[in-house]
Amino acid sequence: MIRLSFFFWVICILCFLYTNLEVRSQVQRDKSRIIFHNITKPSPEEEKLIRELESAYRSRDYERVVNIHQTLSPLISLSAEEMLQIAESYLRTGDPKIALDYAERAIGLRRGTELACRGRLIKSKAFLLLGREKEAFSEVKNLSEDFCKDFLEEELKALRLLYFKAKEDKLDPKILKSLTEEILGAKINQYLKMEKFREAEQSIYDYINLTGEYTKAKDYFFKLAERYFAKGEILTAKRFYQLIITEWDNTKEAFLSKFRLYQIAYERATVKELLPTKTIEDLLTYITQIKVKYPKEKIAEEASYLGIRIYFERKNWVKVREQVKEFLKIYADSQYKAQILDLFCQAIQQLVPIKFLRGEINNLMRLVEEDQIYIREASCGDFYYMLGGEFFKYKLWTWSIHYLLSAYDLKISPQHRLDYYLKLAHLAEERDERELFNLLMNYIEKKWSKELMKAPEFLYLHTKRNLRNDLTLGLKLLNISLKEPLPLVYKKELFHLGFYRALEAKKYSQVYTLIKTHQDLTDFDHYYSLLIEVLNAEPKLFEEILKDAQKRFGNHTKLSWLEAYYLERKGELKKTSEIWEHLEKSQGVEGEMARRYRTFRDLINKAQRLVY
16 A cells, blocks of 8 residues: 555656646747747848948958947847858957857757868957867867868868967968968957957068968058057057058058148047148049049048038038038948038028028028938028028018927027027017917026026017016116117117007106107108197197207108197297298198188188178
Protein backbone atom coordinates (compact mmCIF):
# COMPACT_ATOMS: atom_id res chain seq x y z
CA MET A 1 0.00 0.00 0.00
CA ILE A 2 2.85 2.36 0.89
CA ARG A 3 4.69 1.36 -2.29
CA LEU A 4 1.58 2.14 -4.44
CA SER A 5 1.11 5.48 -2.71
CA PHE A 6 4.77 6.34 -3.38
CA PHE A 7 4.47 5.50 -7.11
CA PHE A 8 1.24 7.49 -7.30
CA TRP A 9 2.95 10.61 -5.95
CA VAL A 10 5.94 10.13 -8.27
CA ILE A 11 3.61 9.92 -11.28
CA CYS A 12 1.78 13.10 -10.11
CA ILE A 13 5.03 15.00 -9.76
CA LEU A 14 6.20 13.86 -13.22
CA CYS A 15 2.87 14.91 -14.75
CA PHE A 16 3.18 18.32 -13.08
CA LEU A 17 6.74 18.80 -14.35
CA TYR A 18 5.75 17.72 -17.88
CA THR A 19 2.76 20.11 -17.88
CA ASN A 20 4.94 22.97 -16.58
CA LEU A 21 7.59 22.32 -19.23
CA GLU A 22 4.92 22.16 -21.91
CA VAL A 23 3.50 25.53 -20.76
CA ARG A 24 6.96 27.11 -20.76
CA SER A 25 7.64 25.69 -24.20
CA GLN A 26 4.35 27.15 -25.44
CA VAL A 27 5.29 30.56 -23.96
CA GLN A 28 8.64 30.41 -25.74
CA ARG A 29 6.91 29.48 -29.01
CA ASP A 30 4.50 32.42 -28.53
CA LYS A 31 7.44 34.77 -27.91
CA SER A 32 9.15 33.47 -31.03
CA ARG A 33 6.01 34.05 -33.05
CA ILE A 34 5.84 37.66 -31.77
CA ILE A 35 9.51 38.26 -32.60
CA PHE A 36 9.31 36.77 -36.07
CA HIS A 37 5.98 38.51 -36.70
CA ASN A 38 7.67 41.86 -35.99
CA ILE A 39 10.49 41.20 -38.48
CA THR A 40 9.10 42.90 -41.55
CA LYS A 41 9.73 42.48 -45.20
CA PRO A 42 11.58 45.40 -46.82
CA SER A 43 9.42 48.08 -48.42
CA PRO A 44 10.16 49.02 -52.07
CA GLU A 45 12.23 51.98 -50.83
CA GLU A 46 14.19 49.72 -48.45
CA GLU A 47 14.69 47.14 -51.22
CA LYS A 48 16.27 49.91 -53.27
CA LEU A 49 18.54 50.84 -50.35
CA ILE A 50 19.60 47.19 -49.91
CA ARG A 51 20.55 47.04 -53.61
CA GLU A 52 22.56 50.25 -53.11
CA LEU A 53 24.19 48.68 -50.06
CA GLU A 54 25.28 45.64 -52.09
CA SER A 55 26.57 47.88 -54.89
CA ALA A 56 28.57 49.97 -52.41
CA TYR A 57 30.04 46.79 -50.90
CA ARG A 58 31.13 45.51 -54.31
CA SER A 59 32.86 48.82 -55.01
CA ARG A 60 34.51 48.61 -51.53
CA ASP A 61 32.83 51.79 -50.31
CA TYR A 62 32.46 50.45 -46.79
CA GLU A 63 31.52 53.77 -45.21
CA ARG A 64 28.58 54.09 -47.60
CA VAL A 65 27.48 50.56 -46.69
CA VAL A 66 27.44 51.59 -43.02
CA ASN A 67 25.58 54.85 -43.77
CA ILE A 68 22.92 53.00 -45.79
CA HIS A 69 22.54 50.32 -43.11
CA GLN A 70 21.97 52.96 -40.44
CA THR A 71 18.98 54.28 -42.38
CA LEU A 72 17.29 50.84 -42.48
CA SER A 73 14.77 49.70 -39.88
CA PRO A 74 16.32 47.40 -37.18
CA LEU A 75 13.42 44.97 -37.72
CA ILE A 76 14.03 44.56 -41.45
CA SER A 77 14.63 41.04 -42.73
CA LEU A 78 18.18 40.62 -44.14
CA SER A 79 19.82 37.63 -45.78
CA ALA A 80 22.95 35.99 -44.37
CA GLU A 81 24.99 37.36 -47.30
CA GLU A 82 23.79 40.91 -46.58
CA MET A 83 24.57 40.50 -42.87
CA LEU A 84 28.09 39.37 -43.72
CA GLN A 85 28.60 42.40 -45.97
CA ILE A 86 27.41 44.66 -43.15
CA ALA A 87 29.70 42.89 -40.66
CA GLU A 88 32.78 43.35 -42.85
CA SER A 89 31.91 47.00 -43.55
CA TYR A 90 31.60 47.80 -39.84
CA LEU A 91 34.86 45.99 -39.19
CA ARG A 92 36.78 47.99 -41.81
CA THR A 93 35.28 51.31 -40.67
CA GLY A 94 36.34 50.76 -37.05
CA ASP A 95 33.23 49.35 -35.32
CA PRO A 96 34.31 45.82 -34.28
CA LYS A 97 31.47 45.32 -31.76
CA ILE A 98 28.77 45.77 -34.42
CA ALA A 99 30.84 43.70 -36.86
CA LEU A 100 30.96 40.88 -34.28
CA ASP A 101 27.18 41.02 -33.79
CA TYR A 102 26.34 40.79 -37.50
CA ALA A 103 28.97 38.14 -38.14
CA GLU A 104 27.39 35.93 -35.47
CA ARG A 105 23.93 36.49 -36.98
CA ALA A 106 25.18 35.45 -40.42
CA ILE A 107 26.92 32.37 -38.96
CA GLY A 108 23.71 31.37 -37.15
CA LEU A 109 21.80 31.36 -40.43
CA ARG A 110 24.41 29.40 -42.45
CA ARG A 111 26.22 26.99 -40.14
CA GLY A 112 28.52 24.52 -41.87
CA THR A 113 28.90 26.63 -45.03
CA GLU A 114 31.67 28.70 -46.57
CA LEU A 115 29.71 31.84 -45.61
CA ALA A 116 29.82 30.78 -41.93
CA CYS A 117 33.60 30.30 -42.26
CA ARG A 118 34.04 33.83 -43.54
CA GLY A 119 31.82 35.08 -40.71
CA ARG A 120 34.04 33.32 -38.19
CA LEU A 121 37.13 34.91 -39.82
CA ILE A 122 35.51 38.36 -39.39
CA LYS A 123 34.84 37.41 -35.74
CA SER A 124 38.51 36.63 -35.17
CA LYS A 125 39.53 40.02 -36.66
CA ALA A 126 36.91 41.79 -34.55
CA PHE A 127 38.30 40.07 -31.42
CA LEU A 128 41.78 41.35 -32.34
CA LEU A 129 40.55 44.94 -32.69
CA LEU A 130 38.72 44.66 -29.36
CA GLY A 131 41.90 43.43 -27.64
CA ARG A 132 40.44 39.95 -26.98
CA GLU A 133 43.49 38.06 -28.30
CA LYS A 134 42.71 34.74 -26.58
CA GLU A 135 39.29 34.54 -28.21
CA ALA A 136 40.80 35.59 -31.53
CA PHE A 137 43.49 32.88 -31.26
CA SER A 138 40.89 30.26 -30.30
CA GLU A 139 38.71 31.18 -33.30
CA VAL A 140 41.68 31.06 -35.71
CA LYS A 141 42.80 27.72 -34.26
CA ASN A 142 39.29 26.22 -34.69
CA LEU A 143 39.11 27.53 -38.24
CA SER A 144 42.50 25.99 -39.00
CA GLU A 145 41.36 22.57 -37.76
CA ASP A 146 37.99 22.14 -39.47
CA PHE A 147 36.71 22.25 -43.05
CA CYS A 148 37.06 26.08 -43.20
CA LYS A 149 40.82 25.76 -43.80
CA ASP A 150 40.00 24.59 -47.34
CA PHE A 151 38.63 28.06 -48.12
CA LEU A 152 40.71 30.29 -45.86
CA GLU A 153 44.10 28.60 -45.58
CA GLU A 154 46.18 31.52 -46.89
CA GLU A 155 44.39 34.16 -44.80
CA LEU A 156 44.65 31.99 -41.69
CA LYS A 157 48.38 31.57 -42.27
CA ALA A 158 48.78 35.34 -42.54
CA LEU A 159 46.81 35.87 -39.32
CA ARG A 160 48.86 33.28 -37.42
CA LEU A 161 52.12 34.81 -38.65
CA LEU A 162 51.25 38.45 -37.96
CA TYR A 163 49.40 38.19 -34.66
CA PHE A 164 50.21 34.84 -33.06
CA LYS A 165 53.95 34.53 -33.87
CA ALA A 166 53.47 31.27 -35.75
CA LYS A 167 56.01 30.09 -38.35
CA GLU A 168 54.43 29.64 -41.75
CA ASP A 169 55.87 28.38 -45.03
CA LYS A 170 54.97 29.35 -48.57
CA LEU A 171 52.98 32.44 -47.58
CA ASP A 172 51.52 34.56 -50.39
CA PRO A 173 52.99 38.09 -49.91
CA LYS A 174 49.94 39.71 -51.55
CA ILE A 175 47.60 38.17 -48.97
CA LEU A 176 49.96 39.15 -46.16
CA LYS A 177 50.04 42.75 -47.41
CA SER A 178 46.25 42.80 -47.95
CA LEU A 179 45.58 41.52 -44.40
CA THR A 180 47.99 44.07 -42.90
CA GLU A 181 46.25 46.87 -44.78
CA GLU A 182 42.85 45.67 -43.65
CA ILE A 183 43.66 45.31 -39.94
CA LEU A 184 45.73 48.49 -39.69
CA GLY A 185 43.11 50.48 -41.67
CA ALA A 186 40.36 49.21 -39.36
CA LYS A 187 42.55 50.03 -36.33
CA ILE A 188 43.06 53.62 -37.58
CA ASN A 189 39.32 54.05 -38.09
CA GLN A 190 38.68 52.57 -34.63
CA TYR A 191 41.08 55.04 -32.99
CA LEU A 192 39.46 57.92 -34.87
CA LYS A 193 35.99 56.95 -33.65
CA MET A 194 37.31 56.60 -30.10
CA GLU A 195 38.96 60.06 -30.49
CA LYS A 196 42.38 58.58 -29.75
CA PHE A 197 44.01 60.85 -32.29
CA ARG A 198 47.66 60.35 -31.29
CA GLU A 199 47.28 56.58 -31.54
CA ALA A 200 45.54 57.04 -34.91
CA GLU A 201 48.41 59.19 -36.21
CA GLN A 202 51.00 56.63 -35.09
CA SER A 203 48.97 53.85 -36.73
CA ILE A 204 48.96 55.79 -40.02
CA TYR A 205 52.77 55.91 -39.96
CA ASP A 206 52.79 52.18 -39.15
CA TYR A 207 50.46 51.64 -42.09
CA ILE A 208 52.86 53.45 -44.44
CA ASN A 209 55.93 51.59 -43.11
CA LEU A 210 54.39 48.11 -43.10
CA THR A 211 52.37 48.24 -46.32
CA GLY A 212 54.36 50.73 -48.38
CA GLU A 213 51.05 52.24 -49.48
CA TYR A 214 52.15 55.86 -49.19
CA THR A 215 49.45 57.11 -51.59
CA LYS A 216 46.56 55.53 -49.68
CA ALA A 217 47.70 57.17 -46.45
CA LYS A 218 46.31 60.54 -47.62
CA ASP A 219 42.79 59.26 -46.99
CA TYR A 220 43.60 58.46 -43.35
CA PHE A 221 45.43 61.76 -42.82
CA PHE A 222 42.41 63.61 -44.21
CA LYS A 223 40.09 61.72 -41.86
CA LEU A 224 42.40 62.60 -38.97
CA ALA A 225 42.43 66.28 -39.99
CA GLU A 226 38.64 66.25 -40.24
CA ARG A 227 38.32 64.79 -36.73
CA TYR A 228 40.59 67.48 -35.31
CA PHE A 229 38.58 70.12 -37.22
CA ALA A 230 35.26 68.80 -35.89
CA LYS A 231 36.64 68.78 -32.35
CA GLY A 232 37.71 72.42 -32.68
CA GLU A 233 41.48 71.81 -32.64
CA ILE A 234 41.91 74.01 -35.69
CA LEU A 235 45.69 74.54 -35.61
CA THR A 236 46.36 70.78 -35.51
CA ALA A 237 43.82 70.18 -38.27
CA LYS A 238 45.44 72.94 -40.32
CA ARG A 239 48.83 71.22 -40.00
CA PHE A 240 47.46 67.99 -41.48
CA TYR A 241 45.58 69.79 -44.27
CA GLN A 242 48.82 71.51 -45.25
CA LEU A 243 50.68 68.14 -45.13
CA ILE A 244 48.12 66.61 -47.53
CA ILE A 245 48.41 69.55 -49.96
CA THR A 246 52.23 69.33 -49.85
CA GLU A 247 52.53 65.56 -50.26
CA TRP A 248 49.47 64.65 -52.34
CA ASP A 249 48.55 67.70 -54.40
CA ASN A 250 46.06 67.34 -57.31
CA THR A 251 44.10 64.69 -55.40
CA LYS A 252 40.58 64.76 -54.04
CA GLU A 253 41.88 64.99 -50.45
CA ALA A 254 44.16 67.92 -51.37
CA PHE A 255 41.27 69.74 -53.06
CA LEU A 256 39.07 69.30 -49.98
CA SER A 257 41.99 70.34 -47.74
CA LYS A 258 42.34 73.61 -49.69
CA PHE A 259 38.64 74.24 -49.14
CA ARG A 260 39.10 73.67 -45.40
CA LEU A 261 42.01 76.13 -45.24
CA TYR A 262 39.90 78.80 -46.94
CA GLN A 263 37.05 77.98 -44.57
CA ILE A 264 39.37 78.33 -41.55
CA ALA A 265 40.62 81.70 -42.83
CA TYR A 266 37.03 82.91 -43.27
CA GLU A 267 35.65 81.66 -39.94
CA ARG A 268 38.63 82.84 -37.88
CA ALA A 269 38.40 86.39 -39.29
CA THR A 270 37.11 88.71 -36.56
CA VAL A 271 35.81 91.30 -39.04
CA LYS A 272 34.75 89.43 -42.14
CA GLU A 273 34.17 92.66 -44.07
CA LEU A 274 37.97 93.20 -44.00
CA LEU A 275 38.69 89.88 -45.73
CA PRO A 276 39.92 90.29 -49.32
CA THR A 277 37.10 89.87 -51.81
CA LYS A 278 39.24 87.34 -53.69
CA THR A 279 39.40 85.07 -50.63
CA ILE A 280 35.61 84.96 -50.31
CA GLU A 281 35.16 84.47 -54.06
CA ASP A 282 37.66 81.58 -54.05
CA LEU A 283 35.91 79.98 -51.08
CA LEU A 284 32.53 80.21 -52.85
CA THR A 285 34.13 78.68 -55.98
CA TYR A 286 35.43 75.72 -53.93
CA ILE A 287 31.96 75.26 -52.42
CA THR A 288 30.37 75.18 -55.88
CA GLN A 289 32.94 72.64 -57.16
CA ILE A 290 32.47 70.38 -54.13
CA LYS A 291 28.72 70.37 -54.69
CA VAL A 292 29.25 69.39 -58.34
CA LYS A 293 32.13 66.91 -57.98
CA TYR A 294 31.34 65.25 -54.65
CA PRO A 295 27.59 65.70 -54.04
CA LYS A 296 27.26 62.49 -51.98
CA GLU A 297 30.15 63.29 -49.64
CA LYS A 298 29.28 64.51 -46.15
CA ILE A 299 31.54 67.53 -46.68
CA ALA A 300 29.31 68.67 -49.57
CA GLU A 301 26.43 69.20 -47.15
CA GLU A 302 28.65 71.17 -44.78
CA ALA A 303 30.08 73.24 -47.66
CA SER A 304 26.57 74.07 -48.88
CA TYR A 305 25.61 75.24 -45.40
CA LEU A 306 28.75 77.41 -45.21
CA GLY A 307 27.92 78.96 -48.60
CA ILE A 308 24.47 79.97 -47.32
CA ARG A 309 26.02 81.51 -44.21
CA ILE A 310 28.47 83.51 -46.34
CA TYR A 311 25.68 84.92 -48.50
CA PHE A 312 23.69 85.70 -45.37
CA GLU A 313 26.58 87.55 -43.72
CA ARG A 314 27.11 89.50 -46.97
CA LYS A 315 23.39 90.40 -46.89
CA ASN A 316 22.68 88.83 -50.25
CA TRP A 317 19.14 87.86 -49.30
CA VAL A 318 18.13 86.72 -52.79
CA LYS A 319 21.05 84.26 -52.93
CA VAL A 320 20.27 82.97 -49.43
CA ARG A 321 16.70 82.26 -50.48
CA GLU A 322 17.78 80.41 -53.65
CA GLN A 323 20.53 78.42 -51.94
CA VAL A 324 18.32 77.34 -49.02
CA LYS A 325 15.64 75.98 -51.36
CA GLU A 326 18.28 74.07 -53.32
CA PHE A 327 19.83 72.75 -50.08
CA LEU A 328 16.52 71.47 -48.69
CA LYS A 329 15.74 69.61 -51.92
CA ILE A 330 19.06 67.73 -51.73
CA TYR A 331 19.44 67.34 -47.95
CA ALA A 332 15.87 67.01 -46.69
CA ASP A 333 17.00 65.42 -43.38
CA SER A 334 20.13 67.50 -42.84
CA GLN A 335 21.59 68.06 -39.38
CA TYR A 336 21.72 71.77 -40.32
CA LYS A 337 18.04 71.95 -41.25
CA ALA A 338 16.97 74.05 -38.24
CA GLN A 339 19.77 76.61 -38.83
CA ILE A 340 19.08 76.68 -42.57
CA LEU A 341 15.38 77.36 -42.07
CA ASP A 342 16.20 80.13 -39.57
CA LEU A 343 18.51 81.84 -42.10
CA PHE A 344 15.82 81.46 -44.78
CA CYS A 345 13.23 83.06 -42.49
CA GLN A 346 15.49 86.01 -41.67
CA ALA A 347 16.46 86.51 -45.33
CA ILE A 348 12.91 86.65 -46.71
CA GLN A 349 11.96 89.05 -43.90
CA GLN A 350 14.67 91.41 -45.11
CA LEU A 351 13.29 91.21 -48.66
CA VAL A 352 9.85 92.57 -47.60
CA PRO A 353 10.76 96.26 -46.99
CA ILE A 354 13.25 96.20 -49.90
CA LYS A 355 10.61 95.00 -52.36
CA PHE A 356 8.05 97.53 -51.08
CA LEU A 357 10.58 100.35 -51.32
CA ARG A 358 11.34 99.43 -54.94
CA GLY A 359 7.67 99.04 -55.75
CA GLU A 360 8.13 95.34 -56.59
CA ILE A 361 4.89 94.24 -54.95
CA ASN A 362 3.93 91.73 -57.66
CA ASN A 363 7.39 90.18 -57.43
CA LEU A 364 6.94 89.85 -53.67
CA MET A 365 3.53 88.22 -54.11
CA ARG A 366 5.08 85.63 -56.45
CA LEU A 367 7.75 84.95 -53.84
CA VAL A 368 5.05 84.32 -51.23
CA GLU A 369 3.30 81.88 -53.55
CA GLU A 370 6.49 80.01 -54.52
CA ASP A 371 7.92 79.77 -51.01
CA GLN A 372 4.73 78.96 -49.11
CA ILE A 373 5.85 75.40 -48.27
CA TYR A 374 9.25 76.57 -47.02
CA ILE A 375 7.73 79.42 -45.01
CA ARG A 376 5.40 76.94 -43.30
CA GLU A 377 8.23 74.47 -42.71
CA ALA A 378 10.36 77.24 -41.19
CA SER A 379 7.32 78.32 -39.14
CA CYS A 380 8.23 81.82 -40.28
CA GLY A 381 5.38 83.84 -38.84
CA ASP A 382 7.65 86.92 -38.73
CA PHE A 383 7.65 87.04 -42.54
CA TYR A 384 3.85 87.23 -42.74
CA TYR A 385 3.86 89.69 -39.82
CA MET A 386 6.25 92.01 -41.69
CA LEU A 387 4.33 91.63 -44.93
CA GLY A 388 1.07 92.44 -43.18
CA GLY A 389 2.82 95.35 -41.48
CA GLU A 390 3.90 96.87 -44.81
CA PHE A 391 0.35 96.71 -46.18
CA PHE A 392 -0.79 98.19 -42.85
CA LYS A 393 1.46 101.22 -43.39
CA TYR A 394 -0.25 101.93 -46.71
CA LYS A 395 -3.73 101.39 -45.16
CA LEU A 396 -4.45 98.43 -47.40
CA TRP A 397 -6.47 96.83 -44.65
CA THR A 398 -7.73 93.73 -46.50
CA TRP A 399 -4.25 92.56 -47.52
CA SER A 400 -2.89 93.45 -44.10
CA ILE A 401 -5.53 91.31 -42.34
CA HIS A 402 -4.88 88.40 -44.72
CA TYR A 403 -1.13 88.22 -44.01
CA LEU A 404 -1.34 88.99 -40.32
CA LEU A 405 -3.84 86.17 -39.87
CA SER A 406 -1.55 83.90 -41.95
CA ALA A 407 1.12 84.51 -39.31
CA TYR A 408 -1.19 83.43 -36.49
CA ASP A 409 -0.57 79.66 -36.79
CA LEU A 410 3.20 80.11 -37.18
CA LYS A 411 5.98 81.20 -34.86
CA ILE A 412 6.16 84.95 -34.17
CA SER A 413 9.24 86.29 -32.36
CA PRO A 414 8.55 87.52 -28.79
CA GLN A 415 9.68 91.07 -29.66
CA HIS A 416 6.99 91.28 -32.38
CA ARG A 417 4.02 89.76 -30.53
CA LEU A 418 2.77 92.91 -28.79
CA ASP A 419 2.89 94.92 -32.00
CA TYR A 420 1.25 92.02 -33.86
CA TYR A 421 -1.79 92.01 -31.55
CA LEU A 422 -1.95 95.81 -31.56
CA LYS A 423 -2.15 95.74 -35.35
CA LEU A 424 -4.96 93.17 -35.19
CA ALA A 425 -6.81 95.39 -32.71
CA HIS A 426 -6.27 98.40 -34.96
CA LEU A 427 -7.66 96.49 -37.94
CA ALA A 428 -10.68 95.38 -35.90
CA GLU A 429 -11.26 99.05 -35.06
CA GLU A 430 -10.93 100.10 -38.69
CA ARG A 431 -13.39 97.40 -39.77
CA ASP A 432 -15.82 98.53 -37.04
CA GLU A 433 -15.61 95.15 -35.27
CA ARG A 434 -16.10 96.72 -31.85
CA GLU A 435 -16.59 93.49 -29.90
CA LEU A 436 -13.45 91.92 -31.36
CA PHE A 437 -11.57 95.18 -30.80
CA ASN A 438 -12.52 95.20 -27.11
CA LEU A 439 -11.56 91.53 -26.69
CA LEU A 440 -8.16 92.13 -28.24
CA MET A 441 -7.54 95.25 -26.15
CA ASN A 442 -8.47 93.41 -22.95
CA TYR A 443 -6.08 90.58 -23.89
CA ILE A 444 -3.27 93.04 -24.66
CA GLU A 445 -3.74 94.91 -21.37
CA LYS A 446 -3.66 91.66 -19.41
CA LYS A 447 -0.74 90.06 -21.27
CA TRP A 448 1.62 93.06 -21.62
CA SER A 449 0.67 95.37 -18.75
CA LYS A 450 4.30 96.39 -18.05
CA GLU A 451 5.33 97.01 -21.67
CA LEU A 452 2.31 99.08 -22.70
CA MET A 453 3.63 102.47 -21.60
CA LYS A 454 6.44 102.09 -24.13
CA ALA A 455 4.02 101.24 -26.95
CA PRO A 456 2.65 104.42 -28.63
CA GLU A 457 0.39 102.27 -30.80
CA PHE A 458 -1.37 101.01 -27.66
CA LEU A 459 -1.77 104.55 -26.33
CA TYR A 460 -3.39 105.53 -29.64
CA LEU A 461 -5.92 102.68 -29.49
CA HIS A 462 -6.48 103.07 -25.74
CA THR A 463 -7.19 106.81 -26.17
CA LYS A 464 -9.52 106.18 -29.10
CA ARG A 465 -11.40 103.58 -27.10
CA ASN A 466 -11.87 105.87 -24.10
CA LEU A 467 -12.83 108.93 -26.14
CA ARG A 468 -15.88 106.89 -27.13
CA ASN A 469 -16.60 105.23 -23.78
CA ASP A 470 -15.28 107.58 -21.07
CA LEU A 471 -14.77 111.11 -22.38
CA THR A 472 -13.16 112.49 -19.19
CA LEU A 473 -10.47 109.79 -19.18
CA GLY A 474 -10.29 109.96 -22.96
CA LEU A 475 -9.43 113.69 -22.95
CA LYS A 476 -6.70 113.13 -20.34
CA LEU A 477 -5.24 110.33 -22.43
CA LEU A 478 -5.52 112.52 -25.54
CA ASN A 479 -3.20 115.14 -24.04
CA ILE A 480 -0.69 112.40 -23.18
CA SER A 481 -0.96 110.73 -26.59
CA LEU A 482 -0.38 113.97 -28.51
CA LYS A 483 2.97 114.36 -26.75
CA GLU A 484 4.13 110.85 -27.72
CA PRO A 485 6.09 110.02 -30.91
CA LEU A 486 2.99 108.85 -32.79
CA PRO A 487 2.70 109.26 -36.57
CA LEU A 488 1.20 112.63 -37.45
CA VAL A 489 -1.77 110.99 -39.14
CA TYR A 490 -2.68 109.21 -35.87
CA LYS A 491 -2.32 112.43 -33.86
CA LYS A 492 -4.64 114.27 -36.25
CA GLU A 493 -7.17 111.46 -36.07
CA LEU A 494 -7.17 111.43 -32.25
CA PHE A 495 -7.33 115.23 -32.07
CA HIS A 496 -10.24 115.30 -34.51
CA LEU A 497 -12.14 112.60 -32.57
CA GLY A 498 -11.46 114.23 -29.18
CA PHE A 499 -12.43 117.69 -30.46
CA TYR A 500 -15.83 116.68 -31.84
CA ARG A 501 -16.66 114.31 -28.95
CA ALA A 502 -15.98 117.15 -26.45
CA LEU A 503 -17.90 119.61 -28.64
CA GLU A 504 -20.84 117.22 -28.77
CA ALA A 505 -20.71 116.95 -24.97
CA LYS A 506 -20.72 120.82 -24.77
CA LYS A 507 -17.36 120.93 -22.94
CA TYR A 508 -16.52 124.22 -24.69
CA SER A 509 -13.77 125.38 -22.31
CA GLN A 510 -11.95 122.05 -22.64
CA VAL A 511 -12.31 122.18 -26.40
CA TYR A 512 -10.84 125.67 -26.51
CA THR A 513 -7.95 124.60 -24.24
CA LEU A 514 -7.35 121.66 -26.55
CA ILE A 515 -7.05 123.79 -29.69
CA LYS A 516 -4.85 126.37 -27.95
CA THR A 517 -2.51 123.65 -26.60
CA HIS A 518 -2.15 121.86 -29.94
CA GLN A 519 -2.04 124.68 -32.46
CA ASP A 520 -0.05 122.50 -34.90
CA LEU A 521 -3.04 120.15 -35.23
CA THR A 522 -5.68 122.89 -35.36
CA ASP A 523 -7.10 124.42 -38.55
CA PHE A 524 -9.76 127.07 -39.31
CA ASP A 525 -12.63 124.56 -39.31
CA HIS A 526 -11.97 123.68 -35.66
CA TYR A 527 -12.23 127.37 -34.63
CA TYR A 528 -15.26 127.93 -36.82
CA SER A 529 -17.11 124.87 -35.49
CA LEU A 530 -16.42 125.93 -31.90
CA LEU A 531 -17.51 129.56 -32.55
CA ILE A 532 -20.85 128.45 -33.99
CA GLU A 533 -21.47 126.21 -30.93
CA VAL A 534 -20.62 128.92 -28.33
CA LEU A 535 -22.26 131.84 -30.19
CA ASN A 536 -25.52 131.46 -28.29
CA ALA A 537 -24.32 129.34 -25.38
CA GLU A 538 -21.37 131.35 -23.98
CA PRO A 539 -21.06 134.91 -25.41
CA LYS A 540 -17.93 135.83 -23.42
CA LEU A 541 -16.11 132.69 -24.50
CA PHE A 542 -17.26 133.44 -28.07
CA GLU A 543 -15.58 136.87 -27.97
CA GLU A 544 -12.33 135.39 -26.62
CA ILE A 545 -12.24 132.63 -29.24
CA LEU A 546 -13.13 135.10 -32.01
CA LYS A 547 -10.21 137.40 -31.14
CA ASP A 548 -7.85 134.42 -31.06
CA ALA A 549 -9.17 133.21 -34.43
CA GLN A 550 -8.78 136.66 -36.01
CA LYS A 551 -5.15 136.78 -34.86
CA ARG A 552 -4.48 133.43 -36.52
CA PHE A 553 -6.57 133.72 -39.69
CA GLY A 554 -6.98 137.51 -40.17
CA ASN A 555 -10.20 138.98 -41.58
CA HIS A 556 -11.58 135.71 -42.86
CA THR A 557 -15.01 136.25 -44.40
CA LYS A 558 -16.62 133.56 -42.21
CA LEU A 559 -15.21 135.21 -39.08
CA SER A 560 -16.41 138.62 -40.27
CA TRP A 561 -19.90 137.29 -40.90
CA LEU A 562 -20.03 135.72 -37.40
CA GLU A 563 -18.76 138.95 -35.85
CA ALA A 564 -21.37 141.07 -37.67
CA TYR A 565 -24.15 138.68 -36.74
CA TYR A 566 -23.02 138.67 -33.07
CA LEU A 567 -22.74 142.49 -32.85
CA GLU A 568 -26.17 143.03 -34.38
CA ARG A 569 -27.69 140.67 -31.83
CA LYS A 570 -26.04 142.79 -29.14
CA GLY A 571 -27.52 145.94 -30.75
CA GLU A 572 -24.20 147.46 -31.78
CA LEU A 573 -25.40 148.34 -35.29
CA LYS A 574 -22.91 151.14 -35.92
CA LYS A 575 -19.98 148.68 -35.65
CA THR A 576 -21.55 146.30 -38.15
CA SER A 577 -22.01 148.63 -41.12
CA GLU A 578 -18.32 148.54 -42.09
CA ILE A 579 -18.23 144.76 -41.70
CA TRP A 580 -21.28 144.31 -43.96
CA GLU A 581 -19.83 146.66 -46.58
CA HIS A 582 -16.58 144.66 -46.57
CA LEU A 583 -18.50 141.36 -46.82
CA GLU A 584 -20.65 142.62 -49.75
CA LYS A 585 -17.49 142.98 -51.82
CA SER A 586 -16.31 139.44 -51.12
CA GLN A 587 -17.09 136.32 -53.11
CA GLY A 588 -18.65 133.11 -51.87
CA VAL A 589 -21.54 132.28 -49.57
CA GLU A 590 -20.71 134.99 -47.03
CA GLY A 591 -20.68 137.76 -49.73
CA GLU A 592 -23.98 136.54 -51.16
CA MET A 593 -25.54 136.45 -47.68
CA ALA A 594 -24.24 140.00 -46.93
CA ARG A 595 -25.76 141.32 -50.16
CA ARG A 596 -29.09 139.68 -49.41
CA TYR A 597 -28.94 141.01 -45.88
CA ARG A 598 -28.31 144.55 -47.28
CA THR A 599 -31.40 144.22 -49.53
CA PHE A 600 -33.46 142.90 -46.64
CA ARG A 601 -32.29 145.79 -44.39
CA ASP A 602 -33.16 148.41 -47.08
CA LEU A 603 -36.67 146.98 -47.36
CA ILE A 604 -37.09 147.24 -43.58
CA ASN A 605 -35.90 150.90 -43.63
CA LYS A 606 -38.42 151.79 -46.40
CA ALA A 607 -41.19 150.07 -44.49
CA GLN A 608 -40.29 152.01 -41.36
CA ARG A 609 -40.36 155.39 -43.24
CA LEU A 610 -43.82 154.59 -44.66
CA VAL A 611 -45.16 153.78 -41.21
CA TYR A 612 -43.65 156.74 -39.42
